Amino acid sequence: xxxxxxxxxxxxxxxxxxxxxxxxxxxxxxxxxxxxxxxxxxxxxxxxxxxxxxxxxxxxxxxxxxxxxxxxxxxxxxxxxxxxxxxxxxxxxxxxxxxxxxxxxxxxxxxxxxxxxxxxxxxxxxxxxxxxxxxxxxxxxxxxxxxxxxxxxxxxxxxxxxxxxxxxxxxxxxxxxxxxxxxxxxxxxxxxxxxxxxxxxxxxxxxxxxxxxxxxxxxxxxxxxxxxxxxxxxxxxxxxxxxxxxxxxxxxxxxxxxxxxxxxxxxxxxxxxxxxxxxxxxxxxxxxxxxxxxxxxxxxxxxxxxxxxxxxxx
Numbered sequence: 001x002x003x004x005x006x007x008x009x010x011x012x013x014x015x016x017x018x019x020x021x022x023x024x025x026x027x028x029x030x031x032x033x034x035x036x037x038x039x040x041x042x043x044x045x046x047x048x049x050x051x052x053x054x055x056x057x058x059x060x061x062x063x064x065x066x067x068x069x070x071x072x073x074x075x076x077x078x079x080x081x082x083x084x085x086x087x088x089x090x091x092x093x094x095x096x097x098x099x100x101x102x103x104x105x106x107x108x109x110x111x112x113x114x115x116x117x118x119x120x121x122x123x124x125x126x127x128x129x130x131x132x133x134x135x136x137x138x139x140x141x142x143x144x145x146x147x148x149x150x151x152x153x154x155x156x157x158x159x160x161x162x163x164x165x166x167x168x169x170x171x172x173x174x175x176x177x178x179x180x181x182x183x184x185x186x187x188x189x190x191x192x193x194x195x196x197x198x199x200x201x202x203x204x205x206x207x208x209x210x211x212x213x214x215x216x217x218x219x220x221x222x223x224x225x226x227x228x229x230x231x232x233x234x235x236x237x238x239x240x241x242x243x244x245x246x247x248x249x250x251x252x253x254x255x256x257x258x259x260x261x262x263x264x265x266x267x268x269x270x271x272x273x274x275x276x277x278x279x280x281x282x283x284x285x286x287x288x289x290x291x292x293x294x295x296x297x298x299x300x301x302x303x304x305x306x307x308x309x310x311x312x313x314x
Contacts, residue, residue, distance in 0.1 A: 024061040032070035065097035089116040091123035093132040130215045138174040142196030151193035159190040160251035171237040
């Protein structure tokens with residue numbers, strides 16, 4: 001009897017958890033020609049959802065609403081305004097849904113499409129915990145870049161170049177609207193990613209989650225920042241610039257066009273040395289050949305001092 005009672009209690013707990021947490025529900029709308037695209041999108045979301053949920057400390061399974069636009073006009077119509085051509089996806093936090101461009105529209109690879117989905121999924125889950133409207137844009141984009149690991153060498157070079165040319169976007173202007181200028185937008189994303197790197201290096205990954213939970217409890221972003229980091233938010237701009245000066249000062253040299261100028265003198269020196277060594281080797285071969293020929297002639301026609309030259313050719 002006791003065994004049956006334990007089994008009954010176990011079943012009740014499982015059913016209760018199922019009702020409390022619910023099942024993951026992913027609704028995908030798509031009217032394009034790639035019939036396999038919704039299935040692929042669903043798979044990418046499902047494969048990455050758990051890791052991001054753990055990071056944000058979310059227990060409930062979300063209901064994810066996703067629309068894939070088959071063309072630019074449809075994408076702009078859904079958002080209600082024109083967008084830059086380079087924009088591949090958006091998290092509409094007001095309506096709590098992810099809006100993507102079809103890969104056929106953007107002519108992008110599977111990897112790029114997957115990266116876009118993961119980036120917007122991070123925004124979606126962060127918005128489920130704390131509305132994106134109360135966090136700085138650099139924080140939102142930086143967290144997505146950090147979790148999806150898209151702060152690549154190209155972005156670092158752009159950041160390094162802007163640093164050396166004194167063209168960094170000020171921190172208070174990183175709450176940027178979408179710019180048609182792709183390079184400027186890449187710089188904004190790179191700066192946002194470097195800010196989150198600074199947070200993780202200085203205060204640990206937990207600081208991101210702790211800031212979000214402080215916000216959830218009603219604190220402002222600056223209050224949350226100061227409580228978790230122990231520093232004033234007004235000093236962040238200074239500390240960030242000191243950080244990127246140390247880490248990104250010379251990364252621009254890894255740009256291909258700079259590498260060419262850096263290695264050109266080395267290549268010229270190597271070419272000169274190779275030519276010099278080759279010439280010396282050729283001259284030595286010539287000398288050896290001349291010595292061999294002279295020795296060979298001497299063996300065939302040995303010189304006789306008792307005969308004059310005319311007799312030798314009689």
